[in-house]
Amino acid sequence: MSTYKKIYMDNVAGKPVDPRVIDAMMPFIKEFYGNPSSVHSFGYESKKALEEARAKIAKLINAEKAESIIFTSGATESNNMAIKGVAYRNMDKGKHIITSSIEHMSIINPCKYLKTKGFDVTFLPVDKYGLVDLDSLERELREDTILVSIQYANSEIGTIQPIREISQIVHRKNAYLHVDATAANGQIPIDVQKDGIDLLTLSSNDMYGPKGVGALYIRSGVRIEPIIHGGGQERGLRSGTENVPGIVGFGKAAEIAVNEMRAESERLSRLRDKLIKGLLESIPYAFLNGHPTNRLPDNAAVRFSFIEGESILLSLDMMGVAASSGSACTAKTLEPSHVLLAIGLKHEEAHGSVLFTLGRQNTEDDVDYVIQIMPDIVKRLRMFSPLTPKELLG
């Protein structure tokens, strides 16, 4: 197996940390260990680095001020904070929350949890491309709706939501709009002021920063309660000594994204389109998951009829290629991805899905290699499958 080249196309699951980010972090692991809350010079060095990172994150999303950024342990915590924090702080106004049926589990599960605490949650349907149905959003908004949470883009199918239109609809009813930008951040420009976003979830590793760091942008004036209580760090909204090395790395990653996003996104979009086209043209009964044009630059989500995703991933891995799947067989649960079912795929269609997510380390050669090996992998598994029509085996 080791004779094959190693190609990583599972950037949605985890990204390599940019070497420039590692360099920026090292002093804060080795030398500057002071607590940012301390008054002495050791603390000051850390505090300064923390605030510089905050400013860089603010710049990435054009936040009105750096103080609107609250550091967390990652996107899951940011999403929990946005959903539960807004819900508990605004219960007096209403107990209705709207979200979509293709959100990440760190949105869906906090919403389901709130349902058990007396909140009312509406899960909006999406169309076959994964676009949120704006008519149903308009219809479902009520006087007691306090929060709408819609992702910027979907990690599994790449579809980008019309956030500005969504924001206009939501704000006509005076609810808050939370946007989970985990999949989108660092890939496409986000402007919280122009987009009309009240709360925004960001993730460090998704833009080549270290794991275990994230942020929640909270527009000034938004009423929110902390969900982690303690020493009152982060304006009392997120207690606990800040993860300074991680945050410094996150800040550096954001700075790099600001400078390089445009060129890199163009490069990835081109590779993505080549990969999708190459697979769909060379393999019969292969289909694209998600929106054909409104999609993240890194995302090539393809499904193959008559075969199952995990066996495709194993076959790819044998050839040195790492990808992921929406199949139940790769998950802890036995259900296929809720996202693939929500866009209307049948169970057996969802099972045959493979997700290639490109990153900075991928080259055109990598894409060519996948296009070259994939037809034989699919052919072999279809030969095994009792579902494959006879004429395909020829």
Add this chain to the structure above:
Amino acid sequence: MYSEKVMEHFRNPRNMGEIKDADGVGTVGNPVCGDMMTIYIKVKDNRIEDIKFKTFGCGAAIATSSMITELAKGKTLEEALKITRKDVADALEGLPPVKMHCSNLAADALKAAIEDYYRKQKEKEKVEIK
């Protein structure tokens, strides 16, 4: 996550294919669950003379199908019926816990194929008596 033995059978499945004039055919599972397998058997003098499989499913589903054909080939029908899901998993040096239920269907598929064989034999006898 899979044992080397599972991967070996996934890479080189034994007895993959169909038997056109099979004496017994058994299908279990369904594509909705993500696993479906068909076992074909050829029986001579109460022994499984030939056996083949076709499987839609994950790596474990394909490896268990392949393994059961190895375990069953040459056995009497009575011996073959005694092969359990656990025997298949053990022969593969274990399966991940989550796969024990969903993908370990090969023993059931073999049983279904043998039952199909018995049913067809009975029908033949009926025809002969008439």
